[in-house]
Amino acid sequence: MNKIIKYGLLTVVCMGVLLAGGLAYIAATFNPNEYKPQIIQLVKDKKQRTLRLDGDIKLSFFPSIGADLGKVSLSEYNSDKVFAAIESAHVSLALLPMFSKQVVVNEVKLSGLKATLVKLKNGKTNIDDLIGKDDGKLQGTADSGSGNQLFNFDIASVRIEKTELNYIDENTGSQFALKDFNLKIGRIANDIPVKVDFSALIQASQPKLDISTQLKTTLTFDLDKQSFKVEGLDLQAKGVALDIENFVVQASGDASANFVTQEFSTNKLAVSASGVKGKDNFDAKLDAPELSLTKNKFSGEKLILTAKLDGASGNIVVSLIVPGLEGTAQSFKSSTLTLEVAMKQPEQTFNARLSSPLTGNFEARQFNLSDLSVAVNATGDKLPNKSVSSEMKGSVEVDGKRQRVQASLAGGFLQSQVKAKVAVNNFDNSVFSFDVDIDQFDADLYLPKKHQGAETNTESKAPPSAEAPFDLSALKKLNLEGRLRIGILKVANVKSSQLRLNVKADNGTVNLNPLSANLYQGSMNGSITVNTTQAVPDFVVDEKLGGINIAPLLKDAANFDMLEGKGNVAFNLRAQGNTVSALKKSLNGSLAVNLADGAIKGINIAKTLRSAGNMLGKQSQTQAASQDEKTDFSEMKASFKVNNGVAHNDDLSLKSPLLRLSGNGDIDIGKDSISYLAKATLSGTLQGQGGKDSVSGITVPVRLAGPFSNLKYTLDFGAMLSDTVKQKVQKEVKTKIQDQIRGGLKGLFN
Numbered sequence: 001m002n003k004i005i006k007y008g009l010l011t012v013v014c015m016g017v018l019l020a021g022g023l024a025y026i027a028a029t030f031n032p033n034e035y036k037p038q039i040i041q042l043v044k045d046k047k048q049r050t051l052r053l054d055g056d057i058k059l060s061f062f063p064s065i066g067a068d069l070g071k072v073s074l075s076e077y078n079s080d081k082v083f084a085a086i087e088s089a090h091v092s093l094a095l096l097p098m099f100s101k102q103v104v105v106n107e108v109k110l111s112g113l114k115a116t117l118v119k120l121k122n123g124k125t126n127i128d129d130l131i132g133k134d135d136g137k138l139q140g141t142a143d144s145g146s147g148n149q150l151f152n153f154d155i156a157s158v159r160i161e162k163t164e165l166n167y168i169d170e171n172t173g174s175q176f177a178l179k180d181f182n183l184k185i186g187r188i189a190n191d192i193p194v195k196v197d198f199s200a201l202i203q204a205s206q207p208k209l210d211i212s213t214q215l216k217t218t219l220t221f222d223l224d225k226q227s228f229k230v231e232g233l234d235l236q237a238k239g240v241a242l243d244i245e246n247f248v249v250q251a252s253g254d255a256s257a258n259f260v261t262q263e264f265s266t267n268k269l270a271v272s273a274s275g276v277k278g279k280d281n282f283d284a285k286l287d288a289p290e291l292s293l294t295k296n297k298f299s300g301e302k303l304i305l306t307a308k309l310d311g312a313s314g315n316i317v318v319s320l321i322v323p324g325l326e327g328t329a330q331s332f333k334s335s336t337l338t339l340e341v342a343m344k345q346p347e348q349t350f351n352a353r354l355s356s357p358l359t360g361n362f363e364a365r366q367f368n369l370s371d372l373s374v375a376v377n378a379t380g381d382k383l384p385n386k387s388v389s390s391e392m393k394g395s396v397e398v399d400g401k402r403q404r405v406q407a408s409l410a411g412g413f414l415q416s417q418v419k420a421k422v423a424v425n426n427f428d429n430s431v432f433s434f435d436v437d438i439d440q441f442d443a444d445l446y447l448p449k450k451h452q453g454a455e456t457n458t459e460s461k462a463p464p465s466a467e468a469p470f471d472l473s474a475l476k477k478l479n480l481e482g483r484l485r486i487g488i489l490k491v492a493n494v495k496s497s498q499l500r501l502n503v504k505a506d507n508g509t510v511n512l513n514p515l516s517a518n519l520y521q522g523s524m525n526g527s528i529t530v531n532t533t534q535a536v537p538d539f540v541v542d543e544k545l546g547g548i549n550i551a552p553l554l555k556d557a558a559n560f561d562m563l564e565g566k567g568n569v570a571f572n573l574r575a576q577g578n579t580v581s582a583l584k585k586s587l588n589g590s591l592a593v594n595l596a597d598g599a600i601k602g603i604n605i606a607k608t609l610r611s612a613g614n615m616l617g618k619q620s621q622t623q624a625a626s627q628d629e630k631t632d633f634s635e636m637k638a639s640f641k642v643n644n645g646v647a648h649n650d651d652l653s654l655k656s657p658l659l660r661l662s663g664n665g666d667i668d669i670g671k672d673s674i675s676y677l678a679k680a681t682l683s684g685t686l687q688g689q690g691g692k693d694s695v696s697g698i699t700v701p702v703r704l705a706g707p708f709s710n711l712k713y714t715l716d717f718g719a720m721l722s723d724t725v726k727q728k729v730q731k732e733v734k735t736k737i738q739d740q741i742r743g744g745l746k747g748l749f750n
Helices: 002-029 032-047 096-100 475-476 550-558 580-585 605-611 717-748
Strands: 051-053 058-060 064-069 074-076 082-086 090-092 101-112 116-120 153-155 158-169 173-184 194-204 209-222 227-241 244-258 264-275 279-292 299-311 316-329 331-344 347-360 366-380 387-399 404-413 416-424 433-444 477-490 495-504 509-519 520-531 538-549 563-578 589-603 620-625 626-643 646-653 659-667 671-684 699-707 713-717
Touching: 032 051, 064 699, 366 404, 495 550, 509 538, 538 550, 550 563, 550 589, 563 580, 563 626, 626 659
Parallel strands: 101 153, 101 158, 116 158, 433 477
Antiparallel strands: 051 074, 058 064, 064 090, 074 082, 082 116, 090 101, 158 173, 173 194, 194 209, 209 227, 227 244, 244 264, 264 279, 279 299, 299 316, 316 331, 331 347, 347 366, 366 387, 387 404, 404 416, 416 433, 477 495, 495 509, 509 520, 520 538, 538 563, 563 589, 589 626, 620 713, 626 646, 646 659, 659 671, 671 699, 699 713
């Protein structure tokens, strides 16, 4: 037995010596550099590319089989232009494991590789000739009968450094580069953890990218079981992306996948991103403690997504919390999804919270927030009572296949109680519909406040600031139809109740018809049309007001306090413009007023005429409008034709027991001013009412002129006295003629 062992070992040693000697002889006598010309010519003949081998080729056979290459370059197809080049390369294989059908790569080292991939204008690439398949040459790499691999691979280490890869698209002009590519990998073997260290500079022109990346992790794989595991992931990326400066992305956690059992999972996954866009800083982070997917089922624990934006408009923080998520490839559900938004601005703070259970069906593309709760709180000096709070509840349903979203909400919104149903159809060209009930709403609380003295300060030499145009661009693509009902409404200081409004918007044209409401002891009924399909928006208002108390309406709507009475007002007006001033100056149409039992405020014509005797010798008297004076009437009728913001009237008719008033003139709506001449005729004696004499039938011209805020009345007493003298002369002549006629007739009969 001992001799057998002895001779056996001796035989092995001799074989080893012979093998080593043979390899040493081959290494000493074989020079691969002698075959360079043949290799270069072979590449030229087969691929029509130029191969350059500037460095020496070195071979080693023991204890490992290896090869070292110096500088190598390969040209483009049928060109001398370099396609790829390499500074040096080294590959070595362990010799002894090959006898047991194992390929153990001791080391792979690549340095200074540069290559450029080009997508040509014809859609092909500059490597199509290199990757073309030849029939029969790519087969036979595995034992098809047994299904087992011919070799088991085991790589001791891989190192790639100083590498640059480029991609150019000639059609789009975009360029992509991977520079300073460095990769270090330890032992690569089945079911053996391997450390991976990667870094590179990523650059692109479209979109703009200039990012430095670094990745460290531990990778474990099992090719037989088709399983992969990543542990201790540490990814960092910094640079410029798109128009975001100081862009930073970080990721950490563990992940695993098994393609045979279809199991995928992550553990302690955390991803964050931050950067600066213009003057805005943002920061976002995703935390996923555990996510798993097994064949047809998946689950997750408390997903938290947080985003922060800090910019000129304020600070905004958004948080999305999903405490638990589970489902299948077809459907999923979450117990309670919570979305929180907090915004801080110099003048106010805003907080909103949305929560609801969430269910969904991926196949039907349906999602449902079945028990939705929305709460909003805001504080600020410019808010009503410096604080606003709202809370509404309802549901939201999304049907992706039918392209429909519908929501039903009820509760407190701002300072109102609201019931609303809203739907959106057709996501590509959205059509909106709604049905909303509001108990009361004061829009003035949320509209910009006018600065006191902004309109009356005429001494300031500073030029007035340009009026901000209103933006109606959103109406140009709006398709909407719905109904709105408001119990009590205040807007632009005009108060109404029982508002009923039907709205229909179709690609730039908005029609409010009917538009009805109760207001100022009367009612309103009509329509409003807005057309934004042209360069300048067009507005048409056709309204009839019945039984209206005109004084408070004019006071609230236009701060115009000179007319009292109750009756009917009808107007059909049209205007074009994108500011309030432009609309007022472009008004065209008609306006009619029919009032009873009212008064013209600012002057008491009857009282003034009582003192007519004291005005002898005066041509005229001008006086400012006084809120303590007014001229009563029992009936007033007038119609106006409006042209370019000026309302002209010719048929004023005002009646009272003592007075008849007619006149004509203009009301310049665009400039908020009046130029009007009225003629007041007394219908009876004023004696007994403080009058000096009977002035029955006297006509007094009364001119009303000036801006709404500073109206002045002028009474032309000179014209009044001329009329009086004329009337007396006419009376005396008439008397004499009558006397002569009577005398002549008397003599004739005698």
